[in-house]
Amino acid sequence: MQSWIPPPELRETTAPPHHIRILITVAATALLCLLSTLRLLTGPLGALPLQDPTREIARHADERFADMRRALPKRGVVGYIGDSGQTSLADYYSAQYALAPLLVERSINHSLVIGNFPASQPPMPALADKNLCLVRDFQNGLFLFAKKDNN
Amino acid sequence: MHVVAAVLLCCASGLALVCAGWPRQLPLESDLLLKVSLAPCGFGLFSIIFFLCLPLSFSSLILAEIALLGLLVASLFWARSRRATVATAKVRRGKTAGWVHTGLLGSFGVSVIASLYSAVARMKANPHGLGWDAFAIWNLHARFLYRGGPDWKDGFTPLIQWSHPDYPLLLPAGVAHFWKYGGNDSPLVPGIVALIFTFSTVGLVFSSLSTLRGRSQGFLGGMVLMGTPFFAEQGSSQYADVPLGFFFLATIVLLCLQDDPARRGSGLMAMAGVTAGFAAWTKNEGLLFLSVIVLAHLVMFVRRGMNSRKQSLWPMLTGILPLLVIIGYFKLRVAATGEMFSDGNAILHKLLTASRYWETARWFGKELFLFGHWWLVPGTVMLAGYYFLVGKKARGVSESGVRSSTIALGFTLAGYFAIYIITPYDLHWHLRYSLNRLFLQLWPSAIFLFFMLVRTPEQALGNG
Numbered sequence: 001m002q003s004w005i006p007p008p009e010l011r012e013t014t015a016p017p018h019h020i021r022i023l024i025t026v027a028a029t030a031l032l033c034l035l036s037t038l039r040l041l042t043g044p045l046g047a048l049p050l051q052d053p054t055r056e057i058a059r060h061a062d063e064r065f066a067d068m069r070r071a072l073p074k075r076g077v078v079g080y081i082g083d084s085g086q087t088s089l090a091d092y093y094s095a096q097y098a099l100a101p102l103l104v105e106r107s108i109n110h111s112l113v114i115g116n117f118p119a120s121q122p123p124m125p126a127l128a129d130k131n132l133c134l135v136r137d138f139q140n141g142l143f144l145f146a147k148k149d150n151n
Numbered sequence: 152m153h154v155v156a157a158v159l160l161c162c163a164s165g166l167a168l169v170c171a172g173w174p175r176q177l178p179l180e181s182d183l184l185l186k187v188s189l190a191p192c193g194f195g196l197f198s199i200i201f202f203l204c205l206p207l208s209f210s211s212l213i214l215a216e217i218a219l220l221g222l223l224v225a226s227l228f229w230a231r232s233r234r235a236t237v238a239t240a241k242v243r244r245g246k247t248a249g250w251v252h253t254g255l256l257g258s259f260g261v262s263v264i265a266s267l268y269s270a271v272a273r274m275k276a277n278p279h280g281l282g283w284d285a286f287a288i289w290n291l292h293a294r295f296l297y298r299g300g301p302d303w304k305d306g307f308t309p310l311i312q313w314s315h316p317d318y319p320l321l322l323p324a325g326v327a328h329f330w331k332y333g334g335n336d337s338p339l340v341p342g343i344v345a346l347i348f349t350f351s352t353v354g355l356v357f358s359s360l361s362t363l364r365g366r367s368q369g370f371l372g373g374m375v376l377m378g379t380p381f382f383a384e385q386g387s388s389q390y391a392d393v394p395l396g397f398f399f400l401a402t403i404v405l406l407c408l409q410d411d412p413a414r415r416g417s418g419l420m421a422m423a424g425v426t427a428g429f430a431a432w433t434k435n436e437g438l439l440f441l442s443v444i445v446l447a448h449l450v451m452f453v454r455r456g457m458n459s460r461k462q463s464l465w466p467m468l469t470g471i472l473p474l475l476v477i478i479g480y481f482k483l484r485v486a487a488t489g490e491m492f493s494d495g496n497a498i499l500h501k502l503l504t505a506s507r508y509w510e511t512a513r514w515f516g517k518e519l520f521l522f523g524h525w526w527l528v529p530g531t532v533m534l535a536g537y538y539f540l541v542g543k544k545a546r547g548v549s550e551s552g553v554r555s556s557t558i559a560l561g562f563t564l565a566g567y568f569a570i571y572i573i574t575p576y577d578l579h580w581h582l583r584y585s586l587n588r589l590f591l592q593l594w595p596s597a598i599f600l601f602f603m604l605v606r607t608p609e610q611a612l613g614n615g
Contacts, residue, residue, distance in 0.1 A: 022611045027254070030374060032378065041265055096291065101300075
């Protein structure tokens with residue numbers, strides 16, 4: 001009995017093995033990319049964990065330092081002293097960010113010194129020992145000190 | 152109203168610069184998406200003009216911008232008037248098999264919408280950016296430039312060394328320029344600038360691959376980039392790594408376009424020089440890239456014989472030179488010295504410490520597999536699998552752009568490795584907090600070169 005030979009148009013519908021391999025590869029790559037992209041929609045809105053100090057500090061810096069900025073000279077250099085906790089660096093950076101173009105140096109060797117104590121009270125006796133006297137309490141953890149010998 | 156005018160002026164300057172450099176034998180409307188994707192070059196121009204006009208008044212700044220735009224438009228029409236008599240070159244486009252094209256188009260569309268949505272949501276949730284560098288370096292520098300008036304240099308003194316006063320000013324000066332127009336330092340500006348660079352990078356990967364290798368390749372390249380979660384995260388962080396990656400990619404794309412006989416011309420090489428210069432004006436890593444891209448080109452120049460390459464080397468240097476002068480002025484006359492190369496003896500000691508090489512190599516190896524925060528399969532592993540299964544395309548007649556760019560990218564990576572060896576910071580800390588961002592800078596260019604080298608789905612299906 002003669003075997004059945006499919007006509008050419010039917011033969012072309014069966015893809016050669018390498019075609020299937022290529023198609024699966026392209027489809028899998030597209031799918032992996034798509035899934036990875038769509039996952040962004042379900043993930044947290046940012047790479048930083050919510051408790052990261054930088055997230056909220058940068059956002060509120062301008063608001064928090066607004067009164068102090070008005071009380072300070074527009075240019076020049078002021079000193080800085082602040083909390084010594086985990087957020088101390090972020091607190092300092094946010095002070096510089098909010099008060100620019102005034103330079104804020106992390107040192108008390110200046111005629112005006114900013115006190116940034118959002119989580120504690122400033123150590124007044126220790127500051128007095130360093131000849132710093134309180135000029136103004138901004139009521140939000142921010143203080144302005146001046147060197148006694150420069151008054 | 153002023154901000155709208157600034158945006159229009161910035162886009163128009165960018166487009167005019169790109170069109171002026173485009174091969175004049177092609178119609179002005181050709182490669183439109185590619186040209187639009189390169190338009191953030193206008194932001195680079197904006198930052199340069201702002202920096203140069205810092206001692207001048209606001210009205211002088213506007214006049215300088217209008218004059219520059221006029222100059223660019225005039226040079227565009229001058230180049231067009233000298234249009235070569237050669238018939239309009241045929242733009243090479245890969246034909247796509249219908250349903251592969253449709254499937255990829257659909258996936259690409261979904262990716263774009265999802266990426267846009269998540270990027271805007273991130274920007275709204277983090278108006279001051281994500282992480283330290285956004286507000287402690289880039290936006291702080293922008294504030295010094297905008298608020299500082301005649302004392303703007305105060306922000307670049309060693310008193311606040313932690314803010315890296317030696318970092319170049321493309322991003323801060325560009326942002327400050329828009330603030331100047333708006334009359335306030337709204338955090339919206341750096342946020343939108345970050346989004347523009349992110350999506351221009353996606354647009355550039357897609358449009359350049361579509362132009363050079365066909366639409367399917369463009370869709371795949373764009374999807375791999377958008378599918379890299381770390382790219383999306385950093386895209387809205389307001390750091391300078393994504394803009395730097397954009398200028399790396401722009402330089403490499405322009406060099407590779409030069410390989411296409413229909414697009415060959417000195418204008419593209421000059422543009423590549425300008426974008427490499429903008430990279431150096433964005434971050435210090437850009438200076439390394441600029442050096443290696445010139446070096447890689449010089450090697451090709453010497454290997455192929457002076458005559459064959461002289462038409463492309465000089466225009467590139469012409470594009471780079473003005474930017475190098477500005478960067479040199481900033482580095483030598485304004486910025487405090489960086490910490491990286493400050494102690495020669497310490498550098499020598501570190502170069503001779505074998506354990507530093509081992510630790511850095513370990514981190515590089517680990518990052519190669521984990522880079523991008525991919526879900527399920529790491530992006531680099533996925534691309535390696537794709538290469539293995541789809542295969543490399545047949546070697547073309549002229550691929551000097553692809554080859555020199557691949558070499559340049561490799562040497563840039565080697566340069567990053569060397570920087571870690573001599574870093575003045577704690578090595579573990581430095582690697583932990585910056586290596587993934589250095590990889591990200593190279594990632595868009597690596598994706599572009601990868602899809603330039605592998606076969607398109609149509610080629611693979613046609614040739615087996």
